[in-house]
Amino acid sequence: MIESIKRLVGNKKREQGKKELLEQIKKAPLPEHVAIITDGNGRWAKKRGLPRTAGHAAGMKRVREVIREADNLGIKVLTFYSFSTENWKRPQEEVEYLMKLPIEFLKTGLKELVERNVKVQMLGEKSKTPTQTQQALIKFEEETKHNTGLILNFAINYGSRDEILRAVKNIIDDVQNGHIDKEEIDEQTMNRYLLTKGLPDPDLVIRTSGEIRVSNFLLWQLAYSELLFTDTMWPDFTIEHFHQAIAEFQRRSRRFGAV
Ligand code: FPP
DSSP states (O other): OHHHHHHHHHHHHHHHHHHHHHHHHHHSOOOSEEEEEOOOHHHHHHHTTOOHHHHHHHHHHHHHHHHHHHHHHTOSEEEEEEEETTGGGSOHHHHHHHHHHHHHHHHHHHHHHHHTTOEEEEESOGGGSOHHHHHHHHHHHHHHTTOOSOEEEEEEEEOHHHHHHHHHHHHHHHHHTTSSOGGGOOHHHHHHHSTTTTSOOOSEEEEOTTOOOOTTSSTTTTTTOEEEEOSSOGGGOOHHHHHHHHHHHHHSOOOTTOO
């Protein structure tokens, strides 16, 4: 009896703590653009004796929750690193599963995204993905292109060095065909040639699962981002973890090279 009362009190306190955290983060400026490297799905599954694909399914659930919460909070841009250009090296079965996720998400999630006025964009070379996946990615973009709310980017078949190389080649082409003057090339020019054209740089980059590296993700864009690495595996990353990450961002002092 006493144990159950203690548990009840404990739960109530935890709920109160979560509420207070949410109130606290709402009082300070939010990051405009949050980018997330959703890592640890495979290890999460392995620890439970499950196939790696079960980790991705659990991870997908967290992706949906974080999208909802980012929208609820009024964050402007949310970017997920969902599939890198290096991820093709994974076992065929796992790649096939990952490529099916956008198709599934289209069926079960598009309606809510449209209702929420979310604009979905893909960063990466869609044409290399299987036909059905490609069609789903295009449909997401098409169906939401006029939306004016949260901008939701999925980096799929994305690699930042490749993105930068393409930008450089396109700039060279445009210098040669006279569209731009070499002397006028500056950081803004580069921004216009990247896949993130028109978007603010990420203010906060979160990587789950304890890995402390950026793995070819938005290398140009994260020059001044606050980086947050957490040991939590992505399928365990709750809304409370998301709020804690934002609170940590709000505690940091951003100087952009100044004093
Ligand atoms: C990294 O964990 C995770 C991925 C490569 C896939 C993440 C994708 C999602 C969460 C869903 C994306 C959603 C859409 C709509 C495209 P890992 O497999 O590298 O884990 P490990 O490091 O523990 O092996």
